[in-house]
Amino acid sequence: MAVEPAKDLAVIIPTLRRPESLERALRSVFAQTKALDRVRAVVVADNDPDGSAAPLIERLRHEAPVPLTYAHAPIPGVATARNVGLAATDAALIAFLDDDEAASPGWLAALLSAQAKTGADVLFGPIRGRVPKGTGWTTAYLERFFGRTGPTETGLTNDIHGCGNSLMVRATALPDDAPFDTAMNETGGEDDRLFTGLQARGGTFGWAADAWVDEFAPADRATLRYALLRAFAYGQSPSQMAADRGDRAGVVKWMLVGAVQSGLWGLASIAVAILRRPNRADVYDRLARGLGKVFWTKGFEPRLYGAAMLKRTV
Incomplete structure (x- = not known):
């Protein structure tokens, strides 16, 4: 059987x-x-x-x-x-x-x-x-x-x-x-x-x-603005996870990484915007993720879900 x-x-x-x-x-x-x-x-x-x-x-x-x-x-x-x-x-x-x-x-x-x-x-x-x-x-x-x-x-x-x-x-x-x-x-x-x-x-x-x-992706999310906000939030994650572990050295490391990325991709963003390069959204994404590693604390977290999402569906 x-x-x-x-x-x-x-x-x-x-x-x-x-x-x-x-x-x-x-x-x-x-x-x-x-x-x-x-x-x-x-x-x-x-x-x-x-x-x-x-x-x-x-x-x-x-x-x-x-x-x-x-x-x-x-x-x-x-x-x-x-x-x-x-x-x-x-x-x-x-x-x-x-x-x-x-x-x-x-x-x-x-x-x-x-x-x-x-x-x-x-x-x-x-x-x-x-x-x-x-x-x-x-x-x-x-x-x-x-x-x-x-x-x-x-x-x-x-x-x-x-x-x-x-x-x-x-x-x-x-x-x-x-x-x-x-x-x-x-x-x-x-x-x-x-x-x-x-x-x-x-x-x-x-x-x-x-x-x-x-x-x-629904229409209200399929925008560059929304994607970059989420990219910023994704960038915050390594710093936040290090903080959750109590790893202060890790937080400092990720903030330094983010500072370097922000500087490099910030300059690149200006260049691709002026030249209107077809890949400029990817460059903006990298800049957003770098900034997220630096600005990872409460007060900088984008409100993308919960009550904020509820308001967008009204």
């Missing part, structure tokens, strides 16, 4: 007032060609105080090939939404998909295969960035910005990425009831903080080369 596979996996999708893209994300999970027999639940963590995703979940529940769970996270914030999603399931393995992403048909199988091969506590996969028409000369930059690349082969990695398109072993990567720091609700970086702690505990990270998803 064949032994049925354990239903040990939950897919968590945080969402905030994006019904069309949320439905696309959900249907991409429903369409997985393998590994659905491992799925205990797909959890939608609705971060809208009004609970606007509930009707969609009710509509899709009857046609979902796996259990579909609605979890309301009424306090706006990306960390809160992730914590509420986790609280709605006791699955041993957690896959995160963002509501503006769509998974390829072999996504879950590729993540699970990579975890079995590497034994990593956290797995990341590649992302193809998609932006709306009309982004002009910034299109190629924005597609790279919203995308994610890595090695062509599956294996362990020292590189840390964001939660979107990831698989985590709950016992090691997500040991607490609320592992995502809600102090990062509006700035983001809750995943960096989580992974820094895991790294300090000796945790391991892996890359699932075939676990592809597409990320469809």
Whole structure:
């Protein structure tokens, strides 16, 4: 008699007032060609105080090939939404998909295969960035910005990425009831903080080369201004992580690195702006990341999520 596979996996999708893209994300999970027999639940963590995703979940529940769970996270914030999603399931393995992403048909199988091969506590996969028409000369930059690349082969990695398109072993990567720091609700970086702690505990990270998803940047995010604000926030991360570890020498090192980068890329930015070089967005991005390493303390953190994001969707 064949032994049925354990239903040990939950897919968590945080969402905030994006019904069309949320439905696309959900249907991409429903369409997985393998590994659905491992799925205990797909959890939608609705971060809208009004609970606007509930009707969609009710509509899709009857046609979902796996259990579909609605979890309301009424306090706006990306960390809160992730914590509420986790609280709605006791699955041993957690896959995160963002509501503006769509998974390829072999996504879950590729993540699970990579975890079995590497034994990593956290797995990341590649992302193809998609932006709306009309982004002009910034299109190629924005597609790279919203995308994610890595090695062509599956294996362990020292590189840390964001939660979107990831698989985590709950016992090691997500040991607490609320592992995502809600102090990062509006700035983001809750995943960096989580992974820094895991790294300090000796945790391991892996890359699932075939676990592809597409990320469809909405129009309000597919702008140079938004991308550079996020690039600045990404630049803050090394300095902030060193500070979280109590590594003062590391903070000084990253601030010095950032100062050098800011000077070099600042001059380059002036030159490419005058010449209107087609790659100037990439130069501006490097400048923003350098500045972020220098100006990493509270008060300089961009408000990109939580209540700030809620205002943009009104």
